[in-house]
Amino acid sequence: MIKTIFDKLRPHFEEKGKLHAFYSVFEGMETFMLVPSTTSRTGVSIHDAIDSKRIMSFVVIALLPALLFGMYNIGYQNALAAGMVEQTSFWAMFFYGFLLVLPKIVVSYLVGLGIEFAVAQWKKEEIQEGYLVTGILIPMIVPVDCPLWMLALAVAFSVILCKEIFGGTGMNIFNPALCARAFLFFSYPTSMSGEKVWLAKEQVCSLGYNLPEATTMATPLGEAAAGTNISYSLSDMVLGFVPGSIGETSVVAIAIGALLLMYTRIASWKTIVSVFVGGAIVALLFNFFGPADNAVAGMSCWEHFAAGGFCFGAVFMATDPVTSARTEQGKYIYGLLIGMLAILIRVLNPGFPEGMMLAILFMNMFAPLIDYFFVQHNINKRLARGKQTAKK
């Protein structure tokens, strides 16, 4: 049935058809609905059933627990600030958050996919599904208060300047989602950090509560950076009932996604584990040798892991196969350095309470260098072998 519809529509989109300008959209939709029946011409006759669409879809599925919890948490924080947690039902909190997050997702996909479709049409290529993941990641790593126009701008910036100019998915150097966040962070710092942005303050469809404009709510990391003690319990931080970017707060929800990604081998467990190991090492070092007047240096490693975007970054950002190290041994070093740098930035740089984003972007840049050492080792071995036999 679906096939007949597409067969009927196809002539309109082909060369000389009226709607040829939208051929990439048509093809994208067709391959989305139907498995393409193209068969191999050269090389292997049979193929593994895996393709990048399925891989990307599974990353999106892995993100869902964190996303759904994030929606609920928005409602919860709003009710908490209004002092109405007892009186508000679970669904009311969830739908309140849902209504606030949905427009962000829609905007992110509309802008991002729009650019991708246009580029695919221009380059006469198939649409690449990399943005499926990026498009959902970006709304999850911004504060709930982030205006839609800002989001749109950040998406456009990252898709064009961080991905497409390098040649599209698979060729980019930096993680596009983090580029979008970095863009916002440095362009509109007041909307991305501080104490005002983590709370939704207006009613939507008569859900939620209107709060006074001056209401503030600090993230655990924000508190620590300000030199005060963290007012949230560790269990709240692990479960995620704390303010923060939409998807990053719940360690439990992220862990579910992490298990799925590691089981399906889409994300490398080597990277994830080493990020945590690296973070723990540096956190411990600061515990023992850190300056006494620095509250962040005194945070234990589990507080570091539970606070802010550490887990989210380790699981969903550091493991991006395109921008991470590609050699298997390199992944250990890559992850280790991300964890170490993230804590280092958190402790020593008072300007940025969160270090994960910068740590990952920084290591994205150095991933090729890490690979270089391992690949070069292989090359040198081959050269030495050649010289040895030449002597004989």
Place this chain on the structure above:
Amino acid sequence: MKTLYKIKKGLDLKLEGMAQPPQNGGSVNGLPLAETYALRPADFTGVVVRLLVREGDMVKAGDALFCDKATGMVKFASPVSGKVAAIVRGERRKILRVEIEADKTQGSKAFSVKAIADYSRDEMVNLLCEAGLFAFVRQRPYDVIACPTDAPKGIFVSAFSKMPLAADFNVVATGQEEDFKNGLRALARISKVHLGISPEQINSPLLPVSEVSVNVFDGPNPSGNVGVHINHADPVNKGETVWTIGAEAVIMIGRLLRTGQADFTRIIAVGGSEAVKPCYVKTPVGTPLKAVFAAGVKQGGHVRIVNGNPLVGQKSSLDDYLGAFSTEVCALPEGDDVVEPFGWIAPRLNDFSTSYTYFSRLFGGDRAYRLDCRIKGGERRMIMSGEYDRVFPMDIYAGHLVKAIITGDIDRQEALGIYEVAPEDFAVAEFVDSSKLELQRIVREGLDILRKENS
């Protein structure tokens, strides 16, 4: 003294339609004589050929049809006796195939042979060249037909293949063990011979041959690839050459030295889920595939004929002829008529995947799959890392090498070990690749360019 190599990386793939060996120790049936046979120059990779016959000429089995233009030494012999019926040319007058109309009674060219131990290196090479058997010797680097004037540092033979639907060499060699051993002894006159076997073959009648060094390779596909053997036993360095030859061609060499006659019959596996009767048959190189699939292919639905196994073989048709290097042929569902909505998220229980996003790993067990020829995805840039490495059992960074080939960086290709590989070594990686890159084509083109640059 045998060395055991444990291979961990790779992938064994079980497909429906494995060729059944003859029952109760019977011998493999020979096919009746077909009307025409054909030799295709394109099978002999890297050779520019010069024709030696014209249409209408009479030839015997073993008479040269064409030779290589560069040295003129390597002869490509007619597999049967008969009349040169047609020389089929394609674009730019490239010779596609030379067709021979077979005589009712077959005769073959006689060669004077002596005891193997009495041959010098050059005498042996010349004999193989004249008899059309040197045409089956390939070389690394470049994976092309070898040059008889080269001095290889070793000759590698693999006595097994783990490719899906591949012919089992133990079945093929039954009754021909002595020819196989003599073939190896003959090759040992030329250079050091390395024979790679699987652990099951240690006590088989294919051994012992004291003149060759034997390596045992234990592991999944592609552990039977001669490229893997070379990489583990004696890797190719820049400036070195090794020769490789198929085990089935080694039998032909032994046969030539025993009988003094060129005989290009070999036992091949006919399989695939769409073959009506998967079995082994005995037939010369160049047999029409219609005759090879004597029992026919299943009707209804589109069928693809593959000249070779599903991972390395060429897409072909029933009007084509058995390739010079094909030790098996198979019929697979083409799949271009399959309509499958939302495959990217469907459970797809009947489809095989190495990815854990499918359940076939959990429930599949040891079952055989019926896979069609769809690519099942669009071609992308290399996104996932480590996919190739999991199935590429060589000390080479496969992904990095492929990238160096795509970008045309010759120095880097050399550094990363392109001289050690052949397209077939990338077959399993191409199968599992989620970016659906045509790795074998990429590597072949890379090798061709490199060879041109270095010549």
